[in-house]
Amino acid sequence: MGEFAIGQGVPRFEDPRLVRGGGRYVDDVALPRMAYGYVLRSPHAHARIRSIDTGKAKAAPGVLAVLTGSDWEAAGWRDLPVPGGMKRRDGSPSYKPRFPALVKDRVRWVGDYVAFVVGETLHQAADAAELIEIDYEPLPAVTATANAAVPGAPLVWDDCPGNVCFARFEGDKTATDAAFARADHIVKHRFVINRVTAATMEPRGAVGDYNVADGRYTLYAVLQRAQGYRAELAQVLGVPESMVRVVAGDVGGSFGMKSAIFNENPLTLLASKLIGRPVKWTGTRSEAFLGDAQGRDNVTDAELALDKDGNFLGLRVKSLVNAGAYLQPGMPAFTGNLGTLAGVYKTPASHVDVTVVFSNTNPMRPYRGNGRPEAAYVIERMVDLAADELGLDPYELRRLNMIPPEAMPFKTSVTFTYDCGEFEKSMDIALKMADVNSFEKRRAAARKRGKLRGIGLSFTIERAAAGGFEGAEIRFDRSGTVTLVSGSHSQGQGHETVFKQLVCDRLGLDPNEVYYLQGDTDQVFFGEGTGGSRSATMAGSAFHLASEKIVVKATQIAAHLLKLEAADINFADGIFSSAKTNQTLTIQEVARAAADPSKLPKDMEAGLVSNAVFDTDTQNFPNGCHICEVEIDEDTGEVEIVDYNVVDDVGTVLNPLLLHGQIDGGIAQGLGQVLMEDIRFDADGQLLTGSFMDYAMPRARNTPAFHVESNPVPTKTNPLGTKGAGEAGCVGAMPAVANALVDALSVLGVKHVEMPATPERIWRSIQEARAG
Amino acid sequence: MSLEETLAIELTVNGERVESTVPVRQHLVDFLRTELGLTGSHIGCEHGICGACSVRVDGAVVRGCLMLAVQADGAEVVTIEGLTDSGEIADLQEMFVERNALQCGYCTPGMLITAAELFDIGLPASRENIREFLSGNFCRCTGYHAIVDAVEATLKQRLSR
Numbered sequence: 001m002g003e004f005a006i007g008q009g010v011p012r013f014e015d016p017r018l019v020r021g022g023g024r025y026v027d028d029v030a031l032p033r034m035a036y037g038y039v040l041r042s043p044h045a046h047a048r049i050r051s052i053d054t055g056k057a058k059a060a061p062g063v064l065a066v067l068t069g070s071d072w073e074a075a076g077w078r079d080l081p082v083p084g085g086m087k088r089r090d091g092s093p094s095y096k097p098r099f100p101a102l103v104k105d106r107v108r109w110v111g112d113y114v115a116f117v118v119g120e121t122l123h124q125a126a127d128a129a130e131l132i133e134i135d136y137e138p139l140p141a142v143t144a145t146a147n148a149a150v151p152g153a154p155l156v157w158d159d160c161p162g163n164v165c166f167a168r169f170e171g172d173k174t175a176t177d178a179a180f181a182r183a184d185h186i187v188k189h190r191f192v193i194n195r196v197t198a199a200t201m202e203p204r205g206a207v208g209d210y211n212v213a214d215g216r217y218t219l220y221a222v223l224q225r226a227q228g229y230r231a232e233l234a235q236v237l238g239v240p241e242s243m244v245r246v247v248a249g250d251v252g253g254s255f256g257m258k259s260a261i262f263n264e265n266p267l268t269l270l271a272s273k274l275i276g277r278p279v280k281w282t283g284t285r286s287e288a289f290l291g292d293a294q295g296r297d298n299v300t301d302a303e304l305a306l307d308k309d310g311n312f313l314g315l316r317v318k319s320l321v322n323a324g325a326y327l328q329p330g331m332p333a334f335t336g337n338l339g340t341l342a343g344v345y346k347t348p349a350s351h352v353d354v355t356v357v358f359s360n361t362n363p364m365r366p367y368r369g370n371g372r373p374e375a376a377y378v379i380e381r382m383v384d385l386a387a388d389e390l391g392l393d394p395y396e397l398r399r400l401n402m403i404p405p406e407a408m409p410f411k412t413s414v415t416f417t418y419d420c421g422e423f424e425k426s427m428d429i430a431l432k433m434a435d436v437n438s439f440e441k442r443r444a445a446a447r448k449r450g451k452l453r454g455i456g457l458s459f460t461i462e463r464a465a466a467g468g469f470e471g472a473e474i475r476f477d478r479s480g481t482v483t484l485v486s487g488s489h490s491q492g493q494g495h496e497t498v499f500k501q502l503v504c505d506r507l508g509l510d511p512n513e514v515y516y517l518q519g520d521t522d523q524v525f526f527g528e529g530t531g532g533s534r535s536a537t538m539a540g541s542a543f544h545l546a547s548e549k550i551v552v553k554a555t556q557i558a559a560h561l562l563k564l565e566a567a568d569i570n571f572a573d574g575i576f577s578s579a580k581t582n583q584t585l586t587i588q589e590v591a592r593a594a595a596d597p598s599k600l601p602k603d604m605e606a607g608l609v610s611n612a613v614f615d616t617d618t619q620n621f622p623n624g625c626h627i628c629e630v631e632i633d634e635d636t637g638e639v640e641i642v643d644y645n646v647v648d649d650v651g652t653v654l655n656p657l658l659l660h661g662q663i664d665g666g667i668a669q670g671l672g673q674v675l676m677e678d679i680r681f682d683a684d685g686q687l688l689t690g691s692f693m694d695y696a697m698p699r700a701r702n703t704p705a706f707h708v709e710s711n712p713v714p715t716k717t718n719p720l721g722t723k724g725a726g727e728a729g730c731v732g733a734m735p736a737v738a739n740a741l742v743d744a745l746s747v748l749g750v751k752h753v754e755m756p757a758t759p760e761r762i763w764r765s766i767q768e769a770r771a772g
Numbered sequence: 773m774s775l776e777e778t779l780a781i782e783l784t785v786n787g788e789r790v791e792s793t794v795p796v797r798q799h800l801v802d803f804l805r806t807e808l809g810l811t812g813s814h815i816g817c818e819h820g821i822c823g824a825c826s827v828r829v830d831g832a833v834v835r836g837c838l839m840l841a842v843q844a845d846g847a848e849v850v851t852i853e854g855l856t857d858s859g860e861i862a863d864l865q866e867m868f869v870e871r872n873a874l875q876c877g878y879c880t881p882g883m884l885i886t887a888a889e890l891f892d893i894g895l896p897a898s899r900e901n902i903r904e905f906l907s908g909n910f911c912r913c914t915g916y917h918a919i920v921d922a923v924e925a926t927l928k929q930r931l932s933r
């Protein structure tokens with residue numbers, strides 16, 4: 001097995017640069033004569049703008065431009081992208097709100113975009129923004145999901161009745177009703193899944209640079225998918241896509257949040273065009289809380305029907321989902337991911353009914369899992385609740401209802417058809433890893449120390465790489481060294497390493513002679529980008545195909561050079577050889593020959609370059625078992641995660657080192673939401689959690705060691721056998737941690753704890769339970 | 773004092789003498805990043821919570837977002853670039869790579885500088901101590917496990933030398 005073979009824990013090629021402080025993030029971009037932009041945001045959750053006076057701001061020192069909604073309108077640029085095509089309950093089209101980069105007459109959340117001030121320095125721009133005089137007429141606001149659709153709720157959009165944007169249904173209602181009618185037990189629960197924010201350590205930023213000489217726009221940006229980003233931007237600008245270049249360097253985390261364009265992106269370009277200089281905007285942390293799209297936030301009623309033996313007969317789920325003030329790209333996908341609700345179970349009938357509502361809050365976007373963790377949380381909490389109600393062992397209840405490997409492919413009653421998976425086997429490995437058999441001893445020992453110890457298991461499954469396509473290119477230059485050009489873009493996952501690993505292994509290259517390029521639309525021929533746990537599968541497969549094309553062409557060249565037939569040539573470890581000669585050629589020699597038409601067969605194009613697009617309509621289904629053990633301090637309600645074990649199946653493991661990183665990071669975000677993270681608004685819609693002083697996130701002291709094992713069941717849906725790994729950790733963690741908390745408190749009779757289970761909330765539930 | 777007022781400062785950055793005239797309200801980390809092009813120090817929150825901006829000033833780790841550039845007048849400042857060049861944490865940096873203790877890399881310079889201080893203090897190399905010591909630095913990507921691994925392994929390596 002080669003040094004870079006699939007499955008080797010190759011350290012990342014990105015890292016030597018990043019540990020030296022050599023990352024190139026968007027705020028590191030400095031262009032000559034660059035000016036600085038500042039966004040003036042709405043202080044009201046909902047208000048009419050009676051007037052805006054920018055006179056004083058324009059006259060302030062160092063100010064180069066002050067843009068308002070009228071300037072945006074005057075520019076003639078279009079709205080930011082708003083998804084459409086969904087339907088409401090009555091079949092009418094989904095509501096499609098207007099989404100200009102700057103509002104003109106109405107603000108809809110605290111943080112909405114009112115003006116963009118450009119100055120010689122950031123301080124000057126920010127100072128001038130304070131001089132803008134705005135006459136607001138505050139309006140009643142609605143922020144809580146449960147209140148948004150209540151009759152009489154303030155309307156976020158006057159012509160959108162009931163604040164309902166769209167509704168979506170999955171499954172079979174008649175069959176589900178029938179299943180419930182013959183059930184022996186029906187378990188019901190309402191879950192409030194709170195709102196959180198991605199809080200990438202790198203805030204968003206952009207540098208817009210309009211070149212008056214050739215009329216072309218360049219945007220240095222943070223993103224997940226350069227090509228799609230450019231397409232959206234070109235539409236907003238109303239120019240041909242070729243007149244826009246988008247460049248992204250290192251991105252300091254995204255988790256879905258940076259997936260589509262934000263208002264600041266076209267604003268920096270418009271300002272650049274108006275003042276004839278590059279314009280940089282860098283968000284502050286406060287702005288990240290006020291302006292970033294946020295995630296999750298729904299209220300879900302679930303019902304599980306069981307027969308007397310514990311077989312699942314039917315699942316009914318009704319969910320109210322908060323879209324925020326504007327509908328963002330990716331939000332409809334959220335409802336699609338509710339297929340995760342089916343879990344790993346045979347449940348013959350399900351019905352899911354989702355309503356998406358507007359509110360006076362930050363717009364919502366995908367956040368690591370985008371519907372998957374929410375759904376996984378609901379089904380896996382329901383299984384535990386059912387086990388508790390029926391007096392069954394939660395592991396055995398899962399075992400009874402799990403889809404066995406021999407039933408694959410299995411069409412679930414919600415959305416998906418799973419192709420493979422060994423759920424019971426993974427669970428058994430996990431139960432052993434976590435030493436579940438001796439848990440009660442640990443519980444008893446903890447009790448003596450004044451601690452409530454609990455154990456929680458989740459078995460979750462989600463779709464990854466939900467169809468689509470991805471491009472990859474391999475370019476040999478005339479000296480035989482190589483550039484890999486990826487259509488996908490990393491925000492920390494380690495694309496460079498995995499793709500180099502794949503190509504170097506297949507083509508026998510030295511990674512030190514391979515340059516990896518991503519994120520520049522002038523260089524990448526085709527790309528869809530990262531999101532929905534798709535890159536290893538999609539871009540990995542594209543690089544696999546591109547490598548095969550290189551091998552085919554290089555073999556023909558080698559045959560020509562060796563005066564043999566292509567069929568006589570073998571290729572391994574970068575060397576072309578044949579049983580018919582003892583002469584060999586390295587792939588570099590072939591690449592050098594490829595640059596010289598005189599050395600090539602007639603009619604063959606010069607150059608050793610290949611590009612490939614991997615195209616599939618088949619998704620894959622990563623799954624895994626998480627077992628979490630917690631201890632709760634009875635007096636303070638403080639939670640410590642004392643053990644955490646995972647057995648995952650993400651198909652073929654390309655690089656276990658990076659896989660563990662993805663799983664660990666996902667778990668930390670999942671446990672963060674269950675234990676501490678919470679975006680809160682007050683009754684007027686003011687954001688209460690607007691800084692890291694108020695928004696708690698896991699620190700090193702809050703996270704445990706993670707023990708991660710794999711039970712890979714490679715999928716046949718792509719040439720590598722991989723399944724997505726980016727979201728799996730987060731999906732499994734939310735229910736596992738929640739189940740462990742409830743298990744710890746169950747000795748007091750507690751049945752459920754809402755997220756985030758802060759010490760205060762847990763302390764209160766302990767007190768309530770004790771009071772009876 | 774006007775907000776636009778500037779002051780002349782003189783300091784040492786990564787061993788080199790630097791003279792500059794800075795706005796009195798400019799933060800040290802902004803000065804390092806924009807005036808000196810030392811972009812290895814990152815800004816994650818500007819309110820002292822995340823640790824991404826950590827730099828060494830006169831031997832102690834400080835938040836570059838909570839200190840003004842003018843306060844560094846006469847000081848000796850070391851950033852990740854200087855720490856790298858001196859080779860002081862080369863073993864830790866290698867271990868970060870080996871253990872994949874970083875993903876997006878945004879928190880990494882701050883983590884490294886903080887961990888270097890942990891080495892100087894000479895706390896016993898327990899994972900609890902490491903976790904506690906690094907708890908002033910946010911990382912949103914790794915879940916900390918690999919970071920703790922890397923710091924622990926480096927500490928052990930150093931102690932066995």
Ligand code: FES
Pocket residue numbers: 814815816817818819820821822823824825826835836837838
């Ligand atoms: S930027 Fe200084 S602590 Fe976060």
Ligand code: FES
Pocket residue numbers: 201252253492873874875876877878879880910911912913914
């Ligand atoms: S590696 Fe991304 S924040 Fe730590």
